[in-house]
Amino acid sequence: MAPKFGTSGLRGLVTELTPELTARYVQAFRAACPIGTGLFVGRDLRPSSPGIAADVIAAARSAGVAVTDCGALPTPALAMAAMAAGAAAIMVTGSHIPADRNGLKFYLPSGEITKSDEAAISAAFGAAPGAAAVPGTLATCTTAGDDYVARYVAAYGPQALAGLRLGVYQHSSVARDLLVTLLAALGATTVTCARSEVFVPVDTEAVAPDTRARLARWSAAKHLDAVLSTDGDADRPLLADAQGRVIPGDSLGVLTAQALGAEVICTPVSSNSILREIPGFRAVHLTRIGSPFVIAAMEAVRSADPRAKVVGFEANGGFLLGFEAQAPVGRLAALMTRDAVLPLIAPLAAARAQGLALADLCRALPPRVTAADRLVDIPSAASAAFLAELSESATARAAFLAPLGQETEVDRTDGLRMTLAGNEVVHLRPSGNAPEFRVYVEAGTAATAQDLLARALERVKRVIRGA
Numbered sequence: 001m002a003p004k005f006g007t008s009g010l011r012g013l014v015t016e017l018t019p020e021l022t023a024r025y026v027q028a029f030r031a032a033c034p035i036g037t038g039l040f041v042g043r044d045l046r047p048s049s050p051g052i053a054a055d056v057i058a059a060a061r062s063a064g065v066a067v068t069d070c071g072a073l074p075t076p077a078l079a080m081a082a083m084a085a086g087a088a089a090i091m092v093t094g095s096h097i098p099a100d101r102n103g104l105k106f107y108l109p110s111g112e113i114t115k116s117d118e119a120a121i122s123a124a125f126g127a128a129p130g131a132a133a134v135p136g137t138l139a140t141c142t143t144a145g146d147d148y149v150a151r152y153v154a155a156y157g158p159q160a161l162a163g164l165r166l167g168v169y170q171h172s173s174v175a176r177d178l179l180v181t182l183l184a185a186l187g188a189t190t191v192t193c194a195r196s197e198v199f200v201p202v203d204t205e206a207v208a209p210d211t212r213a214r215l216a217r218w219s220a221a222k223h224l225d226a227v228l229s230t231d232g233d234a235d236r237p238l239l240a241d242a243q244g245r246v247i248p249g250d251s252l253g254v255l256t257a258q259a260l261g262a263e264v265i266c267t268p269v270s271s272n273s274i275l276r277e278i279p280g281f282r283a284v285h286l287t288r289i290g291s292p293f294v295i296a297a298m299e300a301v302r303s304a305d306p307r308a309k310v311v312g313f314e315a316n317g318g319f320l321l322g323f324e325a326q327a328p329v330g331r332l333a334a335l336m337t338r339d340a341v342l343p344l345i346a347p348l349a350a351a352r353a354q355g356l357a358l359a360d361l362c363r364a365l366p367p368r369v370t371a372a373d374r375l376v377d378i379p380s381a382a383s384a385a386f387l388a389e390l391s392e393s394a395t396a397r398a399a400f401l402a403p404l405g406q407e408t409e410v411d412r413t414d415g416l417r418m419t420l421a422g423n424e425v426v427h428l429r430p431s432g433n434a435p436e437f438r439v440y441v442e443a444g445t446a447a448t449a450q451d452l453l454a455r456a457l458e459r460v461k462r463v464i465r466g467a
Helices: 019-032 049-062 075-084 115-124 144-156 176-185 209-221 249-260 273-277 291-304 342-353 358-363 380-392 394-401 446-465
Strands: 010-013 039-043 067-072 088-092 101-108 138-140 165-171 189-195 226-230 237-240 264-268 283-287 310-313 319-321 335-339 369-376 407-411 416-420 425-430 436-443
Touching: 019 049, 019 088, 019 101, 019 115, 039 049, 039 075, 049 067, 049 088, 049 101, 067 075, 075 088, 075 101, 075 144, 075 335, 101 115, 115 291, 144 176, 144 342, 165 176, 165 209, 176 189, 176 226, 189 209, 209 226, 209 237, 226 342, 237 249, 237 342, 249 264, 249 310, 249 319, 249 342, 249 358, 264 291, 283 291, 291 310, 291 319, 291 335, 319 342, 335 342, 342 358, 369 446, 380 394, 380 416, 380 425, 380 446, 394 407, 394 416, 425 446, 436 446
Parallel strands: 039 067, 039 088, 067 138, 165 189, 165 226, 264 283, 264 310
Antiparallel strands: 010 101, 088 101, 226 237, 310 319, 319 335, 369 436, 407 416, 416 425, 425 436
């Protein structure tokens, strides 16, 4: 599959992300979007990222752009550094997908690009890269990660997590060392787990059963209050409680929004419907899946009311702060990019401040549970045909849902979201940039949600693959 834009950035096979193609996308970005004072470049830890980052830097300099190389660092740290400098940014990362794939995430001086920016970049892609008379300068930045840590230490203080024993599942996350430094600075005792020099694709929205089992083993054996991690580029959080039970990303979003005093929520239609039951949230805007859609909704809110206490988050846990919030000991400036650290720290700090275990804080939420997983190696054409038939035919939907329940409502905002007679939800959606098919479910209990997810995945597999 040729590289293309999906829910968050451009992605494709490493073999297709050639220096020539990368240069053309850098040139298209420069032509279609404002880049401010220059371009900041960062990367994750997958093996192909240093080479692709070098290609990005070379292409930008050839076009006369001043480049700052930030090396390996979390995506939100890169975005924060670039925005502070009034610069654009490109992060080389494939996020949570396997190491044979990679991608580019583009940032304006104001934050993440929107879908209209993606369209403009795609339209400008056809032009051949041109060389400037004078190459752009090259500088390095070694403080962006430290500044990112300082952001949260200043807002939460050195006692925010005091007394907590926290495991850090390091795998190959680009934030694996930074997380340890940050948690210690907030007063926690840290225990590192499973550092890997081989890239490990961790999907925080569809946590693998073996990963869930490892989290539970570490929690018990190491006497942990929680286990923390992120995806590869650290813009999606993974948080498990003292029993090693993974807290869904949209629940982390709700807890974080509550802790910060947010009043307006922008989130994809796949997020937990408990949002409408939280008294402090005066408005909820549901979007298509993907941070560009969430950002567009947040910008519309901010345009209508610059003082709106608006946040955005996704079911994968990535959190966007759209206003200057009051944290326990300091102010927390807006950061209009998907962030993994804030939805890890805020719930832990809130639970500790209230004298609660993390699991108790979660139990205080209305009893609705989401779960998600994906089928891999599903051809995009097969996914599209399957979903089109279900979307257009009530008879086809009834046949598909027969073992699961009876349809009472359909939402086609993004994919096909079907509410069943028992107020359970089955939401089907093909991946936008990988041969995968995602299934989201919602139910009243975790056990019911996991059972429904397993049965829905099996139904999709049988119908698409004819298994």
